[in-house]
Amino acid sequence: MSQPTPRPRVLVADDMQFFRMMLNDLLTDQGFEVLEARDGNEAMEVVRRDYPTLTLVLLDMVMPVKDGVDVLREIRANPRTEHLPVVMVTGTEVTAEQREELRSMGATGFLSKATPSTEMVSRVKQLVDEHVHRDQAVSEGAPVNVMVDYLTEKGGFSALCYRLSTQWMDLRTIQPLAVGATATLSFELPGSGEAVQVRGRVIAVRNKGDGGDPDSPPGMRIEFVSARPDILTDIKDFIAGKPRKA
Numbered sequence: 001m002s003q004p005t006p007r008p009r010v011l012v013a014d015d016m017q018f019f020r021m022m023l024n025d026l027l028t029d030q031g032f033e034v035l036e037a038r039d040g041n042e043a044m045e046v047v048r049r050d051y052p053t054l055t056l057v058l059l060d061m062v063m064p065v066k067d068g069v070d071v072l073r074e075i076r077a078n079p080r081t082e083h084l085p086v087v088m089v090t091g092t093e094v095t096a097e098q099r100e101e102l103r104s105m106g107a108t109g110f111l112s113k114a115t116p117s118t119e120m121v122s123r124v125k126q127l128v129d130e131h132v133h134r135d136q137a138v139s140e141g142a143p144v145n146v147m148v149d150y151l152t153e154k155g156g157f158s159a160l161c162y163r164l165s166t167q168w169m170d171l172r173t174i175q176p177l178a179v180g181a182t183a184t185l186s187f188e189l190p191g192s193g194e195a196v197q198v199r200g201r202v203i204a205v206r207n208k209g210d211g212g213d214p215d216s217p218p219g220m221r222i223e224f225v226s227a228r229p230d231i232l233t234d235i236k237d238f239i240a241g242k243p244r245k246a
Helices: 019-029 040-053 068-077 098-106 117-140 230-238
Strands: 009-013 033-037 056-058 087-090 109-112 142-152 153-165 170-171 181-189 197-206 219-226
Touching: 009 019, 019 033, 019 068, 019 117, 033 040, 033 153, 040 056, 040 068, 056 117, 068 087, 068 098, 109 117, 142 170, 153 230, 170 197, 181 219, 197 230
Parallel strands: 009 033, 009 056, 056 087, 087 109
Antiparallel strands: 142 153, 142 181, 153 170, 170 219, 181 197, 197 219
C-alpha cells in the first residue's frame, strides 16, 4: 500500500492574530499544513526546527522583536535554509526600489494583505509549484557527462559523473571506493569554465547490472559533506536550467 503524499507545510509569521488565523483556515482548506509564529524570533525557531519539511515561509515585513527583513537575512545566511522559498507579506505599499532590494536579499516574492483571499491562496499554490516541484527535481539529480578527479589517502583518480544533484553525484568507475571512504572531488560544471572542489563521502557502491538493469554502470554514489554555499547554488541553477550569472 503506497504512503499518502505529505501535505505541503507553510509557516505564517505575523504579529496579527486575525491574519494568521485567516491564512491558516484558507490554506488548511486547500490541503496545506500551517505553522504559525507571532514574531521574528518565533519564526526563526520554527525555521531552525522544521526547515527540512517546510515548503514555504510567508513572512510579515513588520513584526516586533525581530522584523521580517532581519529574518530573511538569517534564513539566507544559513546554508541549510538559504534555498527555502520566502514570501514577504506587507500591509503597506512596497516601492519598486524596496522590492528590488528585497529580491537582492533573497526574497522569493511578495504578497499584500489587501490581496483578495482567493487570489492569495492561488499565489501560494503557484509559488509552491514553481519552487518546490523544481527543488524536488533538483534533489533527484539530472543526467550529466562530467569528468571528476578525486583525491584520496591512496592517491588521485578520475571517474565520469553521469548523474548530479545538489547533495550527491553518481560516478562511473570500475574501482569504486569503499562505503564510508572520503575524497576531495574536483570537477567543472558544463559552461562554467572553472573547476570547483567539494568534499565527499561514499554512501553506496554499485556493481554492473545492479537493480536488475544489465546496462547500469558500475561505480559509486558520493554524498557532499563539505561544499561552499555558492558551489551548491551553481549546481542547483545548472540542474534547473538557469543561466549562470556573469
